[in-house]
Amino acid sequence: MPMxxxxxxxxxxVDDMTTADLRANFMVEGLFAPGRIGFAYTHFDRMIVGGAVPLEQALEFGGGEDVGTEFFFTAREMGVANLGGAGWIEVDGERFALANRDVLYIGRGARRVVLGSDSADAPARFYMNSVPAGADIPHRLIRKSESKVLVLGEAERSNQRSLAMYIHPEVAPSCLLLMGITDPAPGSVWNTMPPHLHERRMEAYCYFDLAEGDRVMHFMGRPDNTRHMVVADGDVVLSPAWSIHMGAGTGPYGFVWGMTGENQAYNDVSPVAISELR
Structure with a gap:
């Protein structure tokens, strides 16, 4: 598996970085290649992000050569969100069927993971977040209907959105991983408002369900020294603990958020007023 x-x-x-430099350090592109599986090892709390689009043939992984352990999951856990058509995942022979926007939690100790699509004409599109883990927690499928949904923001300020918690202490436990999906409401464009910092956790955003001609303008950086990156469907943005994170889309979109760090307290954040941004 390419890493x-x-x-x-x-x-x-950041001041000395060009647009290309920012993208090379804080973005991962091209994870969702048809018929392939790929990963990026980030040095942001050692989160690994991955993508897989199985067609006629299933895709599999599990070896630990890229992470320095016997197996990939010797000291790791993972969340897998299906952003495409119906598919399935086998973990050491146990099969889980994933519809669109279902999430599978894979606990520490797994050895062989196989990913497949029900139909190559409408393939599954698996997005993965993996982080180091120090506890054995059973694998669990969290269906879309089982997620905990919060409605946030205001339509009048173009930032109303629904936030669905999947891998979260209130829904499905993990060691350190948090994972969920956020959707701006029709007519709203902004996400994660107001922007904030969480100095004890990093975050990864995978933007999806964008039309081919649409983009999200993702803002990052210290509150008094912001930068932006233009993001397309399937792109992943890595947000270090020292950076704000917020975005605005030119059309409808959603994003998967994954976090890890010192705690799983979703509200352990420091809000930043819009008037303070520079």
């Missing part, structure tokens, strides 16, 4: 690397940078290095 890209993302080393990131500190806030004092």
């Amino acid at each position: 890209q690397q993302r080393y990131g940078a500190g806030p004092d290095q």
Whole structure:
């Protein structure tokens, strides 16, 4: 399985970065290639992001050569969100059927993971977040209907959105991973408002369900020194603990958020007023 690397940078290095530099350090593109599986090892709390689009043939992984352990899951856990057509995942022979927007939690100790689509004409589109884990927690399928949904924001301010928690202490436990899906409401464009920092956790955003001609303008950086990246369907943005994160789309979109760090307290954040941004 090909494993890209993302080393990131500190806030004092951003000023010297070109657009290409920002994208090379804080974005992962091309994860959802038909018939392939790919990963990027990030040095943001050692989260791995991955994508797989199985067609006629299933795709599999499980070896630990890229992470320095016997198996991929020797010291890791993972969340897998299906952003495409119906599919299935086998974990050591146990099969789970995933519809669109279902999420599978894979606990520490798994050895062989196989991913497949019900139909190559409408393939599954599996997005993966994996982080180090220090506890054995059973695998669990969390269906869309089982997620905990919060409605946030205001339509009048173009930031109303629904936030669905999947891998979360209130829904399905994990060691350190948090994972969910957010959708702006029709007519709203902004996500994660107001912007904030969580100095004890990093976050990854996978933007999806964008039309071919639409983009999300994702803002990052220290509150007094912001930058932006233009993001297409399937692109992943890596948000270090020192950075704000918010975005606005030119059309409808959703995003998968995954977090890891010192705790799983979703509200352990420091809000930043819009008037303070520079």
